[in-house]
Amino acid sequence: MSELINFRTEYQQRPLAVQSRTPHFSWQYEKSFKGEQTSYRIRVATSEKLLYEGSEDMWDSGEVRSAASVGVQYGGRPLCSHSRYFVCCETTDGEGNRYRSQIASFETALYEKSDWKGQWVSVPVNFNGGTLLFRKAIALKDKKIARARAYICGLGYHEFFVNGRKMGNAVLNPGVTEYGERVFYCAYEMEDLAAGKNVIGVEVGYGWLGARKLLAQIYVEYEDGEVYEDHSGPGYGWWVGGSPTVDNSVYGGEVYDARIEDKYPKNWNTLAFEPTWANGWMYTIAAAAPNGELAAQEIEPIEVCARFPEVSRTDMGGGVYIVDVGKNIAGWLKISVRGERCASVTLKFGEQLTNEGYVNQLNLRSARCSDTYILKGDGVEEFAPRFTYHGFRYVQAEIAGKAELLSCVGEHVHTAAPLIGDFSCSDKTLNALHEIAVRTEQNNQHSILTDCPQRDERFGWLNDLGSRIYQTMYNVDMSRFIPKFIRDITHTQTAEGGIGDTAPYYTGGVPADPVCVIYPLLADYAYRYYGDRATAAAEYASIRKWVEYLLSRSQNYIMEYSYYGDWVTPFADVRADNLYVSSLYLLWHLKEMRRLAVIVGNAEDEAQYGDHAERCAAALHEKYFDEKTFDYCGGTQTENALALSLGIVPEAFRSRVAENIYRDAVGRGHHCTSGNIGYRHVFYVLAEYGYADEVVNILKNPAYPGWGYMMENDATSVWERWEAEMQNEMHSFNHPMFGSYDAFLYRYLGGIDVAEDAFACDKIRIAPVFTRLVDHVSASMKTVRGEIVSKWKRENGRISVHIEVPPQTSAEICLGKNIYRVGGGSYDYAV
Template sequence: MIDWKGSWITDANDMHYKPAPYFRKEITTLKTIKSARAYIATGGLYEFYINGNKVGNRMLDPMYTRFDRRNLYTTLDITADLKKGKNAFGMLLGNGWYNHQSTAVWNFDKAIWRNRPRCLVNIRITYTDNTSETIVTDESWKTADSPVIFNSIYTGEHYDARKEISNWNKPNFDDTSWKKAEISLAPSSNLVSQQLHPIRVISKLKPAKVEKINDTLYVFTFPRNIAGTTQLSIKNAVAGTVFRIKHGERLYKNGRVDMSNIDLHYRPTDNSDPFQTDIYIANGKGNESFSPKFNYKGFQYVEISSSKPFALDRNNILAFVINSDVPAVGTIKTSNEVFNKVWEATNSSYLSNLFGYPTDCPQREKNGWTGDAHTAVETGLYNFDGITIYEKWLADHQDEQKEDGELSNIIPNPGKFGYEFATGPDWTSSVAIIPWKIYTFYGDISLLTKMYPNIKKYVDLIDKRYPSGVTDWGLGDWVPVKSTSSKPLTSSMYYYADALILAKTAKLLGKTTDSEHYFHLAQKIKNAVNDQFLNKTTAIYCSGTQTELAGPLYWGLVPDEFRQKVADNLYKKVQETNFHLDVGLLGTKALLNALSENGYADAAYKIASQEDFPSWGYWIKNGATTLYENWPLDVEKNDASLNHIMFGEIGAWMYKGLGGIFPDEEIPGFKHILLKPNFVTGLDSFEAKYQSSYGEIVSSWKRKNGKILYKVTIPPNASASLYLKHGMSLSISPKEIITVNEGLYEVIQLEAGTYSIKLNEK
């Protein structure tokens, strides 16, 4: 805990005032500095400067929370930035989600916490003689308007370079005309250290193409759809020339940027705040460069218009790819190039929607939709070390949960939107599913322990509202291809999953009474679902859609004696669509897994690798570099984002359904690995690598001369159980093996090491 000193400060303006404020403070240090740290809390966003230079490379700090309940502070090592003698500190504050001045249907402009940006800074300097001092924010700091004349996390940033103040954040600057900072109230009384991977510029892209429309209008095409910003660099512009930098995902037939698919929820108050558009006003002083500090967009195309004729080419603009800088931990390589691109597009969409919390899309909403996040959590965890992001976001769940246990559909939410719909278990099961997945992937029980009371409150709420064990509370199988599935069935599936997770967690935590109670509740839900929805004569749930058959299989609701019959019916169902998807979001999570885990991996791969409508490959064949919000390409009739993560389960399924890499929840964290590879027809080779806490796990196979050559690596201090279909003749090196028959499988126990296995295909 930090023993905070000083005061929160702001300027004299209210929340409607548009220019972003500068703050500065100058000190003199007479001793030699040993170490120094800056502890920074803000309502809104900040950039921190010492002696004219920005400290670090972090973007959009601190992360977004429910500001009236919890604020994050960041810690910066500034030892190397300070010098003996005069030092100047500078702060530039942006609005972020704290002071949302743009209007949209989500009512963030009416958020109950909304206020003028403010900050609390403690700078702690330790000298070589072991004395120390703390520089704090108070009325001695000075403030003035910056050239950032407007900034919105949702729409764009406006910068008037004519208003630049030279050397404002350097020593010996004359700030006598600046005003004193004002003491302000804290956004909340709860300051928490920000302990997660920061947002950074990950890479830079040059335009692949530029089209001149006329002397004042150019359109730039970048290699792929991204989340991020652009940097405009110009030379010898006439002072006062206005450049409008418009970002979008599509082009009209006339070559102009088309935002009709992403401005659905935008409600402009006037023309001064255009969507996904930065505005730069040149100062006319030669070389000029602009990149927004407090905003990001989703785009592949950029349209730049100027108020006066100005020649532009590919050297005038760069795209910055920005997201939470989570390390990559997984790779997939296959003999199917389109399939490889699906994996790449899935990862691109996942990262495009990771900004200190998981979002749905980086352009029109940027909201933390709970259903999108728990559906994609395994895709995230197989590919990236994202535990810190989820730990932070689950704390956001705690901030949002009502006393009766209800959760909002977007987290964080503005306090006036989020409880009207999509708050049932099919969406807000994120409170249980994500901490459970973190436990199985990392072997770390701390998040489950922390969230246990919240999961319990949520499950108890559903039990109270729906004592029969069946609930219709939820949004249902969102955006189905064609068939509509039973909402009571899909909502009850997730209710069962939550109750079962709660029971298992109670057992892990030694809460015997709770464990018995919630195992009983889970069984009650399972019985009720099967009594109401399962036709025991036909082994079909409800009307037998792909979602209605796959969901109960995937979530473990099907009684053992019906499991194979239900799986057989699911196979027949996908045959009817010639192995094409006919599901929505919830069905997409379940379908491929239900098939590959029940003897129909070939069918799952056929679906996953299709290249005509509707499929992931269909998007790729039509130029997609990210995943879309809807299966059709006709966005004129479907206001669909082209960078959504909600259909991203396929990224996790590649590790599971083809590589067969599963954590063992009995011995979690990949201490013991369950290996269930499927050597599917249609692929000549496949390789999955996953960097677990114990080291790299490799599951790779290829076909050669009628045999499967399978290689597997088990990291040190780990072991694995390898499940191979019973009856497949095999040889293994470097050691003899012991096999145990288990139904359709032979189970081979493997210790740490690398193994080469030859199998004869049937």
């Protein structure tokens, strides 16, 4: 019997806290699988033994005649809170061959409010300005432990310890949410427990909540079925103290005073340390609970995902050194230092240097963005902050007193969602542009999709995301991220249907700019890429309410308001009309609403929004088209591209409108004139109408303004603005809104496209554009069904093409005029 691979529950392997009471399962086949699945059978039990015996006590789906291998929903007995279940899957193909998964497990969340027995705890507000150390000793029996779990909500950020060892690799936990609506707790597997006394510890910093409080629940299950349970609350044996981290904030940074480790030593969370009133510890006091409902955190945690050792260090004199880690990253600097007691090292972070060679912090605005370590004077000491993060390439290390900086390493910190895409080609500039797009995307995934990681912002700006999401879907597995972030958007919604410009809502307007089409797009993509129907169903009513709100702010489908439009255009004399842009995005919303109606099976809405979309397109064409010039509105690249991309141009005029875009780009010296909204449409439209070479010219163009200019000026991440020098406070050099050129590389040079009506990438199209400016391309993308690969190479006047299609997938391969329709497998062609 062959093996199924990558069996997952709710897109996770061995999850510890599944929030759904009816979770979904998925699995994959090896690349060698050439057939079609004809049936599946899923069995779920409370023990592995029951599965082995064929005595599953929770669910036996029976043999289901179906090709489904993604999004198969649990249909057994009701699942219980805080429980572990075991699951396996068997399938057959058309030839009667059988396949089986390894036995997997999943654990459920705390479903009910009543499951939480403890109370929120903290300290008096004037106790301490740094992080808080919570600890408790628990006594366990001398019996074998079957399962030990901790459910911890330490706000704003926390880290969890057992007997002195940190559990897991997460940092900056839990993820930021709309705290008035939802608060995440984290499930931990407790290791290193022993018979007798054990110490559990939680360190808590301010994070985004701006408060420090703890809710904790501990379960230890012995093999004989007995359960030890413990929870937080005043008078329950929890002690709390200050810490050597005497100051911490997201924007400000950290101050760590190693001199007070005598009072709050590094072994504070072990039996070797005894907290007392005399040494500065106290009992916890009751704290007010956040308003939001508790929910299990199911997105990937934020982690240290890569390390960048310093590439240079410049002595500026007077104890000041400039450290360059080589790349513009989000995270922090880990240092090792040696020196006398009371000496200090202050680290100031920035993305560029001044003309004098010091770190330039102009674009940080009010954010201090510095960390300070005060030495205790005991040999080699190491420091890295844990309750803040910075966006930087350069660090100004200022040493006060007698100390020596031994080493510096930039630690790259972001949500640990797996990378799924890869792109390379024969052109070095395009390869470098791909690299910085990926890095910038990762730099701006911190449990929300942020705009930048360095200044006093770092918000989930929705207007950027309608362009940005295209490269995101090629590069990063968003299966767990999308449901979380789209719910953040829903939580910003007003009674009238408006949503916030940012999610969670921190700034911007309410209602949001009409360009915020990311709201329905995310639900569509959850289904299209990952087979997630539940997200579309859960958010459908709220998305519909937003679309109806936009309709209410329009007259004959022309929008009445706009804020940002095509933001940050590169030429002062070119700007798309804001209301035109808003109106085209109304059309896009209507089309997406029809698509979501199809997904959730609402035939009435499908017809209604399909009709709205047709009438909207006709109204926009009638109002804005100039039959003499074949332009829309003012004839900018953005305005014409939106008209083509969103489908308001009659067939007879399409090639002329596309030609206008091309001629304008060439006339501008191979430059795109669009801002953050329009450029993605311009690139796609040019490629669709035979001008892919011009997109490559635009991307490689080393002259200001553009992406090639970024590369000419040593960019290691994508910029917010077009100037190479930091000219004002609104000039981030780590901004993903202009990074979706990377989607052009995948979709057109690599040719990889997921069909609009796909379910979990079951329908794909591979149509590489053999631009004369590139000699070879290699592109790949891992999907929930397996990996798509598209490679081509030009040699001796011929082009060789290699395509790999995952099992359970149908593909249309377009090579020039030749079209091949294939299933899963490996294919080679000559063109």
